[in-house]
Amino acid sequence: MLTARTVSRATLSYDEMPLPVLQPNHVLVRIHAVSLCGTDLHIYEDDFPTDLPIVQGHEMAGVVIAADPAAAVRPGDRVAVDPLVACGRCRACRRGRSNVCQHLSVLGCYEDGGFAEVLSVPAERVHAVPDGLSLEMAALGEPASISLQAVERSEARAGDVAVVLGCGPIGLLAILGLAERGATVIAADTDPARAALAEVFGAAAAFVVGEGFPDAAQRRLIDDATEAAGPDAIIEATGVPASLQNAIRMIGAGGRIIQVGISTQPAAIRIKDITDKEIDLRGSRNSRGMIPAGLAMLARHPEAASALLTHRFAFARLDEAFRTMADRAIPTGKIVILMPAAEEVPA
Structure with a gap:
């Protein structure tokens, strides 16, 4: 599979990597759409407390291609990915505040994320996309x-x-x-x-x-x-x-x-x-399992949700997407990157 790795400041490397192997209690998601936020730009510009190189992308949606038999989703299901990785053991997690876990990690921010054609995700971190909501809009479930x-x-x-x-x-x-x-x-x-x-x-x-x-x-x-x-x-x-x-x-x-x-x-x-x-x-930091509520809200208000999307770029033009985001002379809302699995649409 193809990945885009941020290897140093404002420098991407497109690399062929082995497809992930399905692990217990996980699903494999073919990523269709990833949206960008300010954190992504800071990581790309090496102005964020994470180590490069890294595969970015934490706002993402796609289609399940393989799933643990115990998972609630099946191959073919459209899902949005919750990128938070909480330990489940620290004092904050035990008190139901996993969004501020003492050992919090986030896919695409502190470990490899969605700028890969296929991603392995714990089964409990994927959420069904409502009918009628496109996958590019579903990538906005995280924000x-x-x-x-x-x-x-x-x-x-x-x-x-x-x-x-x-x-x-x-x-x-x-x-x-x-x-x-x-x-x-x-x-x-x-x-x-x-x-x-x-x-x-x-x-x-x-x-x-x-x-x-x-x-x-x-x-x-x-x-x-x-x-x-x-x-x-x-x-x-x-x-x-x-x-x-x-x-x-x-x-x-x-x-x-x-x-x-x-x-x-x-x-x-x-x-x-x-x-x-x-x-x-x-x-207020991250969210405590509110992606399903976010997806439902987006589905109830398609016109408002559509107004957020101002730019679309193919995966091969990720550098250009970041440059567009960084250019304050260009008004931008949300920029969506269409992965190879999605139909490419010009910006």
Whole structure:
């Protein structure tokens, strides 16, 4: 089988490798589609705490070609792959928090992943793709699960007002999940096009963030929606320190702030702001088995899900896909790589 291995900074090597052998309690999946996220670009640019070389790709879907007899799936089934590899033994795992396992690994990030024609996966890590959802859309089941983990952490319910800061794919899918719960969602992004897209995903209003956010008009809208009490929940999906600072200023008393955007930068936070309003400030990482819920949500909202996919590249053009992703002059949502098993579609 053919694999694409990131061997050094921005350097790929296409290599023929032996097909994996079916192991007990595993399935073999012929990969059809892999979508890219920011982590993939960081790995490709050797700006991520993992060792090269590595076969990347952690957002993936394909077709089962062989399965352990005890597996719940059979050859021919369409599946999305959950890339998380948890030990199942550490304190976090024993408490049901496998998404923050002390020994966590992720296929395509810390060990070989989906940029291979066939992948061996533990049987419990594959999930059936709903009828009517294409495999390229099913590759978005993993990012959808990340968003739903943040929504779950927000404890949002019908009647709540929730703000989502950042309208990239994770933020947009979080908007969709919040709206399904019956929350009134207000979205914000520095990019006018992304902010406008938020309404397709169920936002009642979308702000373009500028200096002094929220401005007077935006503050009035938030006040009108919350009886001047502030939002019940805020999902911070940018990873920008100033955005978290804004969230702490905006949140209502007793509100929940969910930090799902990733950054290594420090944020200056005034402790008194947290205690005065008794804010719940929560991180959100990966997901706890929410890929089936993510796939179901994508299947319920095909138009919104389709709006996320802006570029498709054949496997042989993976370098070009990464360069496109890195070019800030090119607006991108999700980029999908079509593997040799899928019909090649020009970008």
